[in-house]
Amino acid sequence: MEGRFCVLxxxxxxxxxxxxxxxxxxxxxxxTLFEEIRASISNNEEDRSFWRPVLPWGGVFTIRAGRKALSxxxxxxxxxxxxxxxxxxxxxxxYVILRDNQGFPRELSVFLGKHFVERFLHLMxxxxxxxxxxxxxxxxxxxxxxRSVIHHAALEIDLFGNEHQNFTENLENLMATIQEGLCTxxxxxxxVQEDMETTVTISPPHEPPHKDLIQFAVDxxxxxxxxLCSQPGCDGLREFSPRIFCHxxxxxxxxxxxxxxSEELSYVPYHLAxxxxxxxxxxxTLFNKEEHHYSAAFQIDGCWMHYDGLRGNNLIxxxxxxxxxxxxxxxxxxxxxxxx
Numbered sequence: 001m002e003g004r005f006c007v008l009x010x011x012x013x014x015x016x017x018x019x020x021x022x023x024x025x026x027x028x029x030x031x032t033l034f035e036e037i038r039a040s041i042s043n044n045e046e047d048r049s050f051w052r053p054v055l056p057w058g059g060v061f062t063i064r065a066g067r068k069a070l071s072x073x074x075x076x077x078x079x080x081x082x083x084x085x086x087x088x089x090x091x092x093x094x095y096v097i098l099r100d101n102q103g104f105p106r107e108l109s110v111f112l113g114k115h116f117v118e119r120f121l122h123l124m125x126x127x128x129x130x131x132x133x134x135x136x137x138x139x140x141x142x143x144x145x146x147r148s149v150i151h152h153a154a155l156e157i158d159l160f161g162n163e164h165q166n167f168t169e170n171l172e173n174l175m176a177t178i179q180e181g182l183c184t185x186x187x188x189x190x191x192v193q194e195d196m197e198t199t200v201t202i203s204p205p206h207e208p209p210h211k212d213l214i215q216f217a218v219d220x221x222x223x224x225x226x227x228l229c230s231q232p233g234c235d236g237l238r239e240f241s242p243r244i245f246c247h248x249x250x251x252x253x254x255x256x257x258x259x260x261x262s263e264e265l266s267y268v269p270y271h272l273a274x275x276x277x278x279x280x281x282x283x284x285t286l287f288n289k290e291e292h293h294y295s296a297a298f299q300i301d302g303c304w305m306h307y308d309g310l311r312g313n314n315l316i317x318x319x320x321x322x323x324x325x326x327x328x329x330x331x332x333x334x335x336x337x338x339x340x
Contacts (some may be wrong), residue, residue, distance in 0.1 A: 014125040025175055034099035034126045034300075041317065043304050045175030049313030050305075052127075055088050057309035060128030073321040080151070083160035084133055088309045090254075091132060093283040093331055095124045097252055099156040100282075101333060111172040111247075114142070114279050125315045140170040156172050163285060163328060164256055168199050174250050175200055177222070183229045185236025195240070201256040204264050212269050214330070218255070255330040265327055272332050279332035285323040294328060296322075 031039070033054070042048055059081040060283040089151045096107050096122060116139055124134045137157065145166055159166055167231065168175075177200070177213040181193040202217040209216040225240040253274055257265070272279045283298035295308040297318065 007096065007328065013227070019103065029308075032121075033127070034096065034100060034125075037305070037315070038300055039307075041300060047087060048191045048317060050315035053312070054307065054315045055092055055129045055132070055309055057088065058239070059084055059133055061130045061134050066139075077152045079134070079177055080154055080156045081130065081133055081137075082158045084158045085294040085309055086161055086163040086166040087133065087136055089285045089294050090163060091136060092296055092307045093298050095121070096300065097282055097331070097333055098298065104333075107251045108174070111174045116140075136167075136170075141166060144328060145170075147236070150318065159294075161232070164258070168254050168256065173198055173246060173294050175253060176246040177243045178246050180241045181238045182241075183231070183234060183238045185229065185234050188229060188231055188234045188236055190231050193238070195243075196246070197243075199256055200253055201259070204261075204290065208300060212267065213264065214255070214269055218274060245275060245307060249275060249334055252277055252331060257327045257329055262326055268327075269329065280335055280336045281330065282333040283291070283331040285328040285331075286322060287328040288325055295322070298331075303318045 006246070030236075037050055037054075061079040061081065063074050063079060066312055098108065098117065105117050105121070116135070120136060122130065123129075123135065130298070137159075147160070150155050176196065176198050178197075179195045181195060183191045183193075185191070200218075200221065203222050204216070205213065205216055205220065222243040224242045227238050227240070229236045229238045229285070253272075268281065268284075270281045272281070281299070283296060285294055285296045287294055294309065295306065295310075297304055298304050305315055305323055306318050307315050
């Protein structure tokens, strides 16, 4: 039966469908979604939610089953999206980053493509949230990252899993770093090595440092190292150079915080030094261990909002941190491109 849904692998058909959706909008927006959220912050009382749901959990997307119909009546198929919280929070933060930082859409277009960035922003501003998710799934994710099955004569795409695998690893080397290692032993079978990472995963220090824990862990990730060589039969030392970004300082950095415990994160720095560049805290993703559910928090104009796709009112102002949630990631944006 999978052959009847071949349209999913046909990029041309999907792009045409997205274009048709864009041209068939029933109304013209005078403001972007970001501008409306920003305006609601100044007008709303404390603890009030945004006026309508943003990126609701899951979604249903209808497609035409194939190019050649057997009858005059075209066959339409519904695609049900489930467990989308593994991408929802990051999509929300990505949107805020792009709208809040003037030069970032152009920078991110180098990695994700200008067409993708423009379409992503347009769909978000058009409240076409299910299409936003389909855009990410079909253009950025590989099929091994989600489960696709036929269920009750409909296609179900299940995104249950890890948000860093479903999102962070699909940013096309945006945060790729490299560190070169040279062994001091001339007879080492692999004297020169390169260690490349596509994400920034930081570990808690074994001993508490005198300075901020997160800044210390970031410095440890990028600093030069001298370690025993791991090659069999080699007793030399391997000298690692400072780790650097392969493509220059990225517009934003996502720190994978999954190895940290909640008691180790009593303080999160608002500013961070990363490879001699200053970054500011923009958002975070949060994990509910009991429900295996992700949500997100981000800031606009100094106010913090909590996004949870499972809520009826899923975007609310925060006056205190969400309780009983673990920190999954921290998102920092590079300074200097912030809108006034």
